[in-house]
Amino acid sequence: MKHKRVSHFDTVFDAVSTTLLVLCLLIVLYPMYFVLIASVSDATSISTGKVILLPKNVDFVGYSRIFQDGRIWSGYLNSIWYTVASTVIGVVSTAMAGYSFSRKDLAFRRPLMLIYIFTMYFSGGLIPTYLVVKQLGMIGSPWIVILMGSVSVYNIIIARSFFQETIPVELYEAASIDGCGNLRFFLRIVLPLSGAILAVLALYYAVAQWNGYFNALIYLNKQQYFPLQLILREILISSSTVMSDVVDVDAVQEMQRIAATIKYGVIVVATIPMLILYPFIQKYFVKGVMIGSVKG
Amino acid sequence: MRKLVSLLLVCLMVCTMLPALAVEVEVPLVTEPTTFRIMVSKENMSQNNWPDKQCVQYTEEQTGIHIEWEEIPSSAWNDKVALAFASGDLPDAFVGTVDVVSNMDQLTALDPLVDEYAPNVLEMFETLPNMRGALTLSDGHFYSLPTGDADVKNQINTIAWINQVWLDKLGLAMPTTVDEFYDVLVAFRDQDPNGNGEKDEIPLMVSASSNAAKINNLFCYFGTMENDYHVRVQDGKVIFTPSEQQYYDALQFIHKLFAEGLMNTEYYTEDFQQYQAKGAADPCRIGVCLEWYTDLIIGGAHVPDFTYMSPLTGPNGDMIWCSDIRPNSPVGNLSGFTITTACKQPELLVKWYDYINSNLDILNMWNYGPEGVIWRYTDDGRWELFNDNVPEGSSSSQIRRTLGTGPAAPLYAYSRFRGPQAEKYADRIAAKVEANTAYSPYLPEEYLSNGFGNADEEAERNLLLTDIDHYLDQFRANAVVQGITEEDWQKHLDVLSTMSVDEYIQYWQNYYDAHK
Numbered sequence: 001m002k003h004k005r006v007s008h009f010d011t012v013f014d015a016v017s018t019t020l021l022v023l024c025l026l027i028v029l030y031p032m033y034f035v036l037i038a039s040v041s042d043a044t045s046i047s048t049g050k051v052i053l054l055p056k057n058v059d060f061v062g063y064s065r066i067f068q069d070g071r072i073w074s075g076y077l078n079s080i081w082y083t084v085a086s087t088v089i090g091v092v093s094t095a096m097a098g099y100s101f102s103r104k105d106l107a108f109r110r111p112l113m114l115i116y117i118f119t120m121y122f123s124g125g126l127i128p129t130y131l132v133v134k135q136l137g138m139i140g141s142p143w144i145v146i147l148m149g150s151v152s153v154y155n156i157i158i159a160r161s162f163f164q165e166t167i168p169v170e171l172y173e174a175a176s177i178d179g180c181g182n183l184r185f186f187l188r189i190v191l192p193l194s195g196a197i198l199a200v201l202a203l204y205y206a207v208a209q210w211n212g213y214f215n216a217l218i219y220l221n222k223q224q225y226f227p228l229q230l231i232l233r234e235i236l237i238s239s240s241t242v243m244s245d246v247v248d249v250d251a252v253q254e255m256q257r258i259a260a261t262i263k264y265g266v267i268v269v270a271t272i273p274m275l276i277l278y279p280f281i282q283k284y285f286v287k288g289v290m291i292g293s294v295k296g
Numbered sequence: 297m298r299k300l301v302s303l304l305l306v307c308l309m310v311c312t313m314l315p316a317l318a319v320e321v322e323v324p325l326v327t328e329p330t331t332f333r334i335m336v337s338k339e340n341m342s343q344n345n346w347p348d349k350q351c352v353q354y355t356e357e358q359t360g361i362h363i364e365w366e367e368i369p370s371s372a373w374n375d376k377v378a379l380a381f382a383s384g385d386l387p388d389a390f391v392g393t394v395d396v397v398s399n400m401d402q403l404t405a406l407d408p409l410v411d412e413y414a415p416n417v418l419e420m421f422e423t424l425p426n427m428r429g430a431l432t433l434s435d436g437h438f439y440s441l442p443t444g445d446a447d448v449k450n451q452i453n454t455i456a457w458i459n460q461v462w463l464d465k466l467g468l469a470m471p472t473t474v475d476e477f478y479d480v481l482v483a484f485r486d487q488d489p490n491g492n493g494e495k496d497e498i499p500l501m502v503s504a505s506s507n508a509a510k511i512n513n514l515f516c517y518f519g520t521m522e523n524d525y526h527v528r529v530q531d532g533k534v535i536f537t538p539s540e541q542q543y544y545d546a547l548q549f550i551h552k553l554f555a556e557g558l559m560n561t562e563y564y565t566e567d568f569q570q571y572q573a574k575g576a577a578d579p580c581r582i583g584v585c586l587e588w589y590t591d592l593i594i595g596g597a598h599v600p601d602f603t604y605m606s607p608l609t610g611p612n613g614d615m616i617w618c619s620d621i622r623p624n625s626p627v628g629n630l631s632g633f634t635i636t637t638a639c640k641q642p643e644l645l646v647k648w649y650d651y652i653n654s655n656l657d658i659l660n661m662w663n664y665g666p667e668g669v670i671w672r673y674t675d676d677g678r679w680e681l682f683n684d685n686v687p688e689g690s691s692s693s694q695i696r697r698t699l700g701t702g703p704a705a706p707l708y709a710y711s712r713f714r715g716p717q718a719e720k721y722a723d724r725i726a727a728k729v730e731a732n733t734a735y736s737p738y739l740p741e742e743y744l745s746n747g748f749g750n751a752d753e754e755a756e757r758n759l760l761l762t763d764i765d766h767y768l769d770q771f772r773a774n775a776v777v778q779g780i781t782e783e784d785w786q787k788h789l790d791v792l793s794t795m796s797v798d799e800y801i802q803y804w805q806n807y808y809d810a811h812k
Binding site: 256260 | 570691
């Protein structure tokens with residue numbers, strides 16, 4: 001093995017870049033760490049700036065409040081259900097659409113693609129969309145939250161590019177000579193080779209659904225169907241909006257107090273599922289995005 | 297079931313005992329069960345759904361009117377209501393703030409219905425003579441009925457509370473003029489009134505993070521006002537206050553307080569939790585605070601130390617106090633209950649509203665839940681709130697909104713149901729009401745009453761206000777923190793002259809003339 005020569009410049013370079021990277025790491029990591037320690041510290045210590053490196057006056061009032069609140073749990077279950085369902089629907093339909101568009105022999109490929117892309121830039125806007133949903137009779141139905149946004153053109157393009165890059169046409173030609181049709185080719189050959197892109201799509205859809213509240217806010221009417229994010233939004237911000245409706249100083253103050261107590265706890269609780277999910281697909285992540293990112 | 301029966305009996309008994317004031321509503325209101333869809337702004341502290349509330353079930357049993365509640369989280373309310381009006385997918389009625397002026401063509405005019413079907417509402421109009429005018433729009437009809445708590449305790453939002461213990465300890469007299477007030481603040485700062493040897497006192501506690509604790513009220517000491525609209529009325533003329541000489545004097549004074557460390561120096565930067573943490577400290581750090589009531593900021597042990605400080609005499613000899621809620625004009629949410637044009641039988645909903653507001657039992661069942669949990673009758677025929685049944689980890693506010701609905705409901709608790717004649721106050725509320733009573737002579741006689749204006753003018757006015765507000769926020773903050781010179785003031789007046797202030801004031805003048 002050749003002895004690696006380390007020049008003076010290299011040492012300095014390493015030192016500087018390591019320092020910078022560690023700094024960046026701290027900048028990214030510290031807020032997460034802060035949320036974690038703040039979630040077990042008492043609200044007064046946090047607001048007076050005493051919580052910096054270690055939790056102060058550790059108590060679990062925030063967490064016990066969260067665990068007692070039935071709304072948070074029903075929201076949690078709804079969110080899990082919406083996320084799983086819309087991810088499955090999203091990944092299945094995106095992979096199918098992406099595959100179709102990756103095939104040069106698809107009839108009307110270009111015009112169809114143009115129509116798809118058109119929707120990325122132009123949409124009917126909130127009220128027409130609302131009216132369509134209403135005509136479909138889906139106002140107040142949890143399915144609207146699952147279906148709406150479960151297919152994204154952006155992700156279809158990523159999937160299409162992936163299939164075009166990694167699945168050579170020759171593979172299909174060889175298979176079709178052996179009597180393999182499009183469906184079997186897609187199921188038996190394309191999908192097994194596309195673990196990376198499926199994982200990436202699943203993550204995209206899952207994160208978007210998990211963090212989304214807007215569709216639920218607009219289209220759902222019953223609290224029993226609300227996803228977690230909408231419930232959290234309600235708990236954390238309504239103390240500031242309620243004032244205009246009602247002059248009840250005590251109530252406003254109590255809401256602010258509750259919000260302060262549970263604020264950091266709910267962030268932790270709401271983030272955990274995504275944090276658990278991430279390591280499992282992380283290995284595909286870089287690869288899948290890189291491949292999909294080439295060309296539109 | 298047994299509970300319900302006994303409750304009915306209790307209600308029956310109490311109904312017969314009530315003074316003849318109440319106008320009995322004949323129930324049921326309908327012969328056949330009738331259903332309405334109502335969109336309601338649901339408060340976040342409510343732990344259950346509206347159909348599960350006893351008051352709702354009881355009212356349905358009595359009136360025969362079934363309500364399909366569409367409960368909207370209060371944080372999503374404005375979006376959902378705007379969407380409902382824009383898409384035409386209207387419920388029969390709204391319970392919660394609605395922009396009545398711009399949506400009046402999709403709402404039902406209620407005045408003919410109220411005149412014919414709602415004796416209790418008419419009685420309310422008689423008791424509160426300016427209510428009808430406040431509700432009426434420019435076309436002479438009204439489209440909404442009020443909701444909320446119209447309690448005297450809410451007539452004045454901000455009171456100045458002073459630490460009497462500190463005054464006594466330093467041998468100081470209660471300040472009556474702005475100069476004396478300044479001297480007191482200096483003494484609070486320098487003489488260590490809390491006796492901990494540290495200079496941690498905050499002589500004047502004000503904070504932009506709390507609605508009631510803003511510096512706005514300090515402008516009154518100089519004979520002007522600062523409020524959300526930057527206007528006041530004098531001799532029938534609406535005046536734009538930020539261009540008044542008194543406004544300049546007030547800014548000078550506030551800057552002096554800020555620069556000398558006499559007021560909370562984190563006025564603009566702190567959030568509500570930080571504000572409260574300062575007030576909760578023991579030993580007490582606060583000399584004077586502006587708040588709705590002291591216990592909202594001061595830690596429990598020190599609340600009794602404070603007493604209200606009557607409005608000061610300013611250098612110009614003025615003694616006024618203004619509040620965000622306009623004095624003597626109707627309190628509560630004027631657009632709290634509206635019926636849309638989608639409703640086939642609006643008279644039934646008017647009767648339904650009238651029924652809920654017909655006597656204290658039913659009204660309080662909505663407002664506070666069934667009798668005996670957090671409210672009860674007193675021996676002298678009034679009623680009071682009490683906390684004995686509030687379990688650990690819960691609160692009166694929470695129970696109120698779970699067993700009952702809280703004030704964001706189709707009810708209007710005005711002086712017939714609330715206030716000293718009807719209600720026995722807890723100590724803290726009694727203290728607040730006492731302060732309000734002491735302050736009320738200082739409220740300006742001329743004011744802009746609550747009410748609805750002309751839709752176009754209001755839109756124009758709000759547009760202008762956005763610009764003016766944006767500029768003034770910066771200007772004020774700058775003046776308070778950095779100070780202000782004659783030159784800056786001239787520049788400020790020049791800027792204002794470019795901002796269509798005259799037009800803005802003209803809109804207010806029109807509004808004032810229409811609502812006099």
